[in-house]
Amino acid sequence: MKTSIATVSISGNFEEKLTAIQEAGYDGLEIFEQDFIAHDAGPKEVGRMVRDCGLDILLFQPFRDFEGMPAPQRAKAFDRAERKFDLMQALGTDLILICSNVSPLALGGIDRAADDLAELGERAKARGLRIGYEALAWGRHVNDHRDAWEIVRRADHPNVGLILDSFHSLARKIDSDTIRAIPGDKIFFVQLADAPLIDMDLLYWSRHFRNMPGEGDLPVTDFMTAVMSTGYTGPISLEIFNDQFRGGNTKLIAEDGYRSLIFLMDTVQRQSPDLAVDMPPLPAPISVAGTAFLEFCSRGKEAEALERLLETLGFHRARHHVSKQVTLWKQGDVHILVNRETEGYAASAYAMHGTTVCDIGIAVSDAGATIERATRLGSTPFHQPAGPGELDIPAIRGLGGSLLHFIDDSSGLADLWQVDFKPVEDATTAPDAGLIAVDHIAQTMSYQDMLSWSLFYTALFRMKKATMLDVIDPDGLVRSQAIEAEGNTLRITLNGADTHRTLAGEFLADSFGASVQHIAMSTSDIFETAERLQERQFQPLPISTNYYDDLAARFDIDTALLDRMRLANILYDRDEGGEFFQLYSPPFANGMFFEVIERRGAYGGYGAPNAPFRIAAQKRFLRPKGMPRR
Ligand SMILES: O=C(O)c1ccc(O)c(O)c1
Ligand SMILES: [Mg+2]
Incomplete structure (x- = not known):
């Protein structure tokens, strides 16, 4: 199984992209035409550069607005294609991606498109090249892989095949089982991308929000399983248009992509052991x-x-x-x-x-x-x-x-x-405060790095992502993503900061990118623990009186319980599963802190509704009245 990535997926100039792709471990790449045009070496030299890195150019793309054109645009489209065939031969690649026509001039008609593809296939064949047809989700007449396949089927030419792209199919919610009827050898290439579920225009969604398989919400595993069931043995290639990745760390994004592909194929193989996935097996996800x-x-x-x-x-x-x-x-x-x-x-x-x-x-x-x-x-x-x-x-x-x-x-x-x-000789023997175990570890990172970290954890361990939450810091937004192991034996909250002014961003800046900002430990009785902490001169983070007045309004809480919470600076939350109590230490070092929590029943969250008040309290603690804000 060959792994591949489109050059458009990562940032940098052509050499930087090439180095990152090579070092991350891919077998080949798709040359996205713009990346080639922007580069200042000719096609022969680019081909040599790629092969010197031990990589293959598996695809040249995209070729637009080809099929179903009226005269005189039709002849022009064929001429354009011949020029690109010249280029491909110089580059040393045999496959070009033709994406479905979006031009208002396009006439439509399955047989017309099939005839055009068959004729182009014949011209490609004369040069030892192949053409692959992909349905763009926003194609003018063809925007569904089933129609693209019907065109390829009717073109009935050995040098004409189908290109599948998980984004286009899954964004339109096309059932992946429809792929199972396609012969594997007529699928020339498979492009993979995931995306977060956002309700927006398909083209905009595709060009800005794609991400690596496993990083988004689309059923890419089902898609790939269906592809493998056809007997497909060609490359699997990432084609990720993402604003963040375009400006991100080239090496890191390339590594994330490689990780996502291996993880995806490992999952496919584990879920369907009968499918022939040509990849040495790896140990199962770790408990x-x-x-x-x-x-x-x-x-x-x-x-x-x-x-x-x-x-x-x-x-x-x-x-x-x-x-x-x-x-x-x-x-x-x-x-x-x-x-x-x-x-x-x-x-x-x-x-x-x-x-x-x-x-x-x-x-x-x-x-x-x-x-x-x-x-x-x-x-x-x-x-x-x-x-x-x-x-x-x-x-x-x-x-x-x-x-x-x-x-x-x-x-x-x-x-x-x-x-x-x-x-130790100086072992302390005073009674403890009833802390039992680590409940969760909170890691802070730049917002840009959140996807990398969640993929890292979910690919290696039997861990799953919870829903992403917004945490409102008085000075900006922090996004919080919990990753949870089966049975909650390990819970990690990833907090992505955008600006230096949030508590999380400040910690990142002051610690030069340290990651663990807080450690939450569980107790079975937070009030008992709070008393023991007080005996030990522990100073809890002071919480505002307004907070408790609001709690009384929001929840039906016993007044005595509310008073105990107020006295001990304990915060409260509730969900369908149960109740949650938390208290905080003051910040130390560069803004780290400890948290003590009690979960009652099956409360599954982390007290996110309390975060704005906790953060405001921490900021008050760090910058008493009158001190300037940074
Ligand atoms: O957004 C596009 O135009 C575009 C081009 C080529 C592709 O393979 C694709 O999936 C999208
Ligand atoms: Mg594509």
């Missing part, structure tokens, strides 16, 4: 057992302040690393490491971001399989030499340079705290 640890890199006064905050939150200093300046703080199932090393990965993360979460340990069913799946999906394994007798825990670099370690039971890695850590 997550939970968050094994969160590691902060820190130093000096900041490290002391962090540890003091952990103490007030009810953590106790439990163990020290056998050879490194790393302390384990523990409460319930929550393991937090404070790393003060001056060399190695944590030290460089500290140099880059200041006090930050530099490493996340994820408990998985099989750590080795996790690394293998991640690698196949395009991630890079990370390795830092372990000390003598220490465990060598498998890790990869997550996005943004952060680390993910994978811990499993089978390989003895679960003994980490026993093998790599020893008990």
